[in-house]
Structure formats: C-alpha cells, structure tokens
Amino acid sequence: MQDGSARPEGQCGPLFDTAITRLFGIRHPVLAGGLMWLADAPYVAAVVRGGGMGFITSRSSPDLPAFEAQLTRCRDLSGGLPFGVNLSTSRHTAVPLMDYLDAALAAGVRHFETAGRAPADDLIRVIRDSGAIVIHKVPTIRHALTAERLGVHAVALVGMECGGHPGINTDMPATLGGAIAASRLRIPFAIGGGIGTGGQILAALAVGADAVVIGTRFLAGAEVSAHPAFKARMVAAGEEDSAVAFAGKTALGGAWRVLDNATLREVRRREAAGLAEHADFADLLAGSLSRDACYRDGDVERGMLSMGASACFIDRVEPIGAIIARLMGEAAAARARLARLAVGQSTVSLG
Ligand SMILES: Cc1cc2nc3c(=O)[nH]c(=O)nc-3n(C[C@H](O)[C@H](O)[C@H](O)COP(=O)(O)O)c2cc1C
Incomplete structure (x- = not known):
C-alpha cells in the first residue's frame, strides 16, 4: 500500500482506483475545473503532471488562433500526458462552441468538461464519436440526471460552497448532494465545492463519489498566471x-x-x-x-x-503538483485515521 507521502520529485503515488481515475487515465481522483482567465496551458499542464486532470478554459481565449496556441503550448508543457478542455454551454463565447470543440479534437484532446446548460445532443455525439470523454458539471441532482440521460460519461456535482457559479444551488452542500447522487446516478460522478483538504477527498469517496472537482484551493498555485x-x-x-x-x-x-x-x-x-x-x-x-x-x-x-x-486552506504559494501531493498525503492520513478508529481492527481493514 502506498502511503501518499511526497516522492522526491514532489509527486505522490496512486492511492485510489476509481471509475473516474480509470475514465480519465489519471493518478489521483482530482479534477481541476475550468477557471475563467486562469486555467491556461501552464496551469493545466501543472495539474496533469501532478496526477490530476485539468481543463483549458476555452472561453478565456479571444479567438480560435489564441485557443489553438494554448493547446499547442499545453501539449509541450504536459510532457505527453493527456489534458482536457472546458467548454461553456451557456455563456456567450467569442467563438462558436463547436469550433472550440473541433479545434480541440484536431489537436488530440480527448477529455472535456462541459458546464452551463444541458449539453446539446450533437455536442455529446461528436465527443463520443471521437472516442473522447465528457464530464458535465451541474449544480443539482435534477440536472445531473438530465445529463446522464443525454449520454455524458460522468457528471460533476457542485455544492453551494463552490467558488464561481453554483447556479441555482444556493442551499445544497457538496457532500449532501453527493450522498443523494450516490443512490440516484448510474454513471460515475465527482463532487466539488469547498474541497481544500485530503480528508474532504476521502469523505467525497466515502459518500460514493469517484473524484473531486477543485478550483479555489489551486488559486495560489505557482503556475497560476495571476499577479x-x-x-x-x-x-x-x-x-x-x-x-x-x-x-x-x-x-x-x-x-x-x-x-x-x-x-x-x-x-x-x-x-x-x-x-x-x-x-x-x-x-x-x-x-x-x-x-x-x-x-x-x-x-x-x-x-x-x-x-x-476553501481559500482558508491556502497557506503558501507553491507548485500545483505540490498541492496535489499534499492533498493526497492528507487523504492517506485520513484513511489511516479511519483504520485506527475502526472497532475490531484486527478483523476490519480500511487500509
Ligand atoms: C476563479 C474561478 C474561475 C472559474 N471559472 C469557471 C469557468 O470559467 N468555467 C467553469 O465551468 N467553472 C469555473 N469555475 C468553477 C470551477 O471549475 C469549480 O467547479 C469550482 O471552483 C469548485 O469549487 P471550489 O472553488 O470550492 O473548489 C471557476 C472557479 C473559480 C474559483
């Protein structure tokens, strides 16, 4: 069993094998959701090198050539690891959504996070026909069930705590939504909103999620292109x-x-x-x-x-890979704590 402690290069070995780690081919059940203006090539490459999946936020690019330049740069920076693209299905974007999608597919991108309105049939069909994976981000179970019906591979359910837009969800916390989703959804799901420690990642997996979606906790990452x-x-x-x-x-x-x-x-x-x-x-x-x-x-x-x-958990500027390694180290410690707390430890193993 790996203990999740930092490896020499600041990385952390896999601790959990979930439907979403397998779906996205990632080391850790950590998805870094799209970040307007900030989820660019250096950020996303740092996430995927750290063992998670990141999504270049397409609508941050003013035009198609700028978006394509981000894709090229991310491919260079991510050392051959797959990375993703975030597509907004609701907002006015400088470029038509399908153009962003076509450019991403042409560049070899095979992982998408969609967010906003329910994704249109043709969007899902094009993604699926290309052999690509799509996770749709939603604020409520009702929207998650609609997305499941529309054929997405997975959903990300964000709670009221989330940085950015919880949409119409202003009173459902992430773990409560996750516990409900566990009994209603057939496809894998992630939960997000307020997650800033590894203990919360373990809690997410415990309620039935296959990954977490994080935004805020990464905002002071060394690779984030902010002042x-x-x-x-x-x-x-x-x-x-x-x-x-x-x-x-x-x-x-x-x-x-x-x-x-x-x-x-x-x-x-x-x-x-x-x-x-x-x-x-x-x-x-x-x-x-x-x-x-x-x-x-x-x-x-x-x-x-x-x-x-969850910004309260940010205590320093450090590389995204180090943040992910810390989170996973904390998740390992939380798992060990549960094993210690278990009654009849000699017969019950949570490790
Ligand atoms: C600065 C910032 C910008 C964001 N921009 C987007 C965006 O453009 N598209 C999107 O789908 N989600 C966006 N989000 C939401 C995140 O992808 C993610 O769902 C959310 O941050 C998770 O909650 P947390 O911030 O509590 O970790 C943004 C979040 C933050 C903090």
Missing part, C-alpha cells in the same frame, strides 16, 4: 472572506460566490437598491475588470473574483 498580490490575498483569505451575489436572480446569471471585496460590496449595494437588470451591473461584471485590474495588475479590490471558503 503576486492576488496570490498573497488568497494566502491571507479566511473562511469568511467569500460571499454570494445574485442568489435567486437568474436574469443576472444566478448565484456567484466571490472574494468579498469592493466590487462585491458595490454589487450588493445596487442589489439592495432594487437594481435587477444586467445593464445596472455591466461596469462591475465585465470580465475584463477581473482579468486586467486584478489578475494582471494586482488590485484585489476590483472585479468579481470567483473564490470559495
């Missing part, structure tokens, strides 16, 4: 530093969990004043605000900066 001031803010963040805007307001995109900063407070002020049209918030919601003012220039008070409470 050092943003990473320092992530290191400083506590469990009360995230907040939700637009809960229940589907016209404004639904709930959005972000860093509690000056932009979020202004959003809340306008919400309290009864403003409810997208145009009332357009200056604050422009993606370029977070991209330029914060991630590029380091002003952490500006922009809607997706982040969840």
Whole structure:
C-alpha cells in the first residue's frame, strides 16, 4: 500500500482506483475545473503532471488562433500526458462552441468538461464519436440526471460552497448532494465545492463519489498566471472572506460566490437598491475588470473574483503538483485515521 507521502520529485503515488481515475487515465481522483482567465496551458499542464486532470478554459481565449496556441503550448508543457478542455454551454463565447470543440479534437484532446446548460445532443455525439470523454458539471441532482440521460460519461456535482457559479444551488452542500447522487446516478460522478483538504477527498469517496472537482484551493498555485498580490490575498483569505451575489436572480446569471471585496460590496449595494437588470451591473461584471485590474495588475479590490471558503486552506504559494501531493498525503492520513478508529481492527481493514 502506498502511503501518499511526497516522492522526491514532489509527486505522490496512486492511492485510489476509481471509475473516474480509470475514465480519465489519471493518478489521483482530482479534477481541476475550468477557471475563467486562469486555467491556461501552464496551469493545466501543472495539474496533469501532478496526477490530476485539468481543463483549458476555452472561453478565456479571444479567438480560435489564441485557443489553438494554448493547446499547442499545453501539449509541450504536459510532457505527453493527456489534458482536457472546458467548454461553456451557456455563456456567450467569442467563438462558436463547436469550433472550440473541433479545434480541440484536431489537436488530440480527448477529455472535456462541459458546464452551463444541458449539453446539446450533437455536442455529446461528436465527443463520443471521437472516442473522447465528457464530464458535465451541474449544480443539482435534477440536472445531473438530465445529463446522464443525454449520454455524458460522468457528471460533476457542485455544492453551494463552490467558488464561481453554483447556479441555482444556493442551499445544497457538496457532500449532501453527493450522498443523494450516490443512490440516484448510474454513471460515475465527482463532487466539488469547498474541497481544500485530503480528508474532504476521502469523505467525497466515502459518500460514493469517484473524484473531486477543485478550483479555489489551486488559486495560489505557482503556475497560476495571476499577479503576486492576488496570490498573497488568497494566502491571507479566511473562511469568511467569500460571499454570494445574485442568489435567486437568474436574469443576472444566478448565484456567484466571490472574494468579498469592493466590487462585491458595490454589487450588493445596487442589489439592495432594487437594481435587477444586467445593464445596472455591466461596469462591475465585465470580465475584463477581473482579468486586467486584478489578475494582471494586482488590485484585489476590483472585479468579481470567483473564490470559495476553501481559500482558508491556502497557506503558501507553491507548485500545483505540490498541492496535489499534499492533498493526497492528507487523504492517506485520513484513511489511516479511519483504520485506527475502526472497532475490531484486527478483523476490519480500511487500509
Ligand atoms: C476563479 C474561478 C474561475 C472559474 N471559472 C469557471 C469557468 O470559467 N468555467 C467553469 O465551468 N467553472 C469555473 N469555475 C468553477 C470551477 O471549475 C469549480 O467547479 C469550482 O471552483 C469548485 O469549487 P471550489 O472553488 O470550492 O473548489 C471557476 C472557479 C473559480 C474559483
């Protein structure tokens, strides 16, 4: 049995063999979900080298050549390991969704994370016909069952704790959703939202999930292409530093969990004043605000900066591979703890 301790190169041997580690051909049951502006080639390559699966976020690229350049760079950086692409099925994207998909397939990508509306039949058909794998990310069991019916290989169920958009899910935590999903879904599933320790990964597997989806815990990763001031803010963040805007307001995109900063407070002020049209918030919601003012220039008070409470587990800037190795070491320690707690240890083995 491997103990999950860090190998000399900062990596960690496999601890768990699940339907999703097999589906994605990965060492650890860790999926790094798409991150607008941040899940680029260096980030995704670092995730896959660390033993997880990462997804280049297609809509961060302004045009097809820029997206293709990210794919080429990721192939170079990932040392031949497979990597994935995140496709948004709901948002307006600079490039038609099927064009992103065609470019990714042409570049040899065989792993996709879709998120947003239920994926269209033709999207799933093209992915499946290419021999590729698709996991669709959803906020509720109802949406997970729809995705299963549509033919995706797996679903990722995110709880209300998640950084970014929990969609209409503002009261279902990840492990409760996971426990319900375990008895309703036939396909493999991951759970996400608030996961920042290896003990939580073990808990996810214990309720029946085959992997976890993580975003926030990786935000101060050395390979993340954000300003050092943003990473320092992530290191400083506590469990009360995230907040939700637009809960229940589907016209404004639904709930959005972000860093509690000056932009979020202004959003809340306008919400309290009864403003409810997208145009009332357009200056604050422009993606370029977070991209330029914060991630590029380091002003952490500006922009809607997706982040969840698991930022409290970020204690330093370090390579993504080291974070994954730490998480898996913690999962091994949690598993050993359960074995010690088991009554009648001589006959019951959890190890
Ligand atoms: C900064 C940031 C940006 C995100 N952008 C996207 C995105 O563009 N597309 C997407 O599908 N999910 C996006 N997410 C959600 C993540 O992929 C993942 O589902 C979520 O972060 C998991 O919850 P956690 O942050 O509590 O770990 C984003 C999350 C964060 C923190």
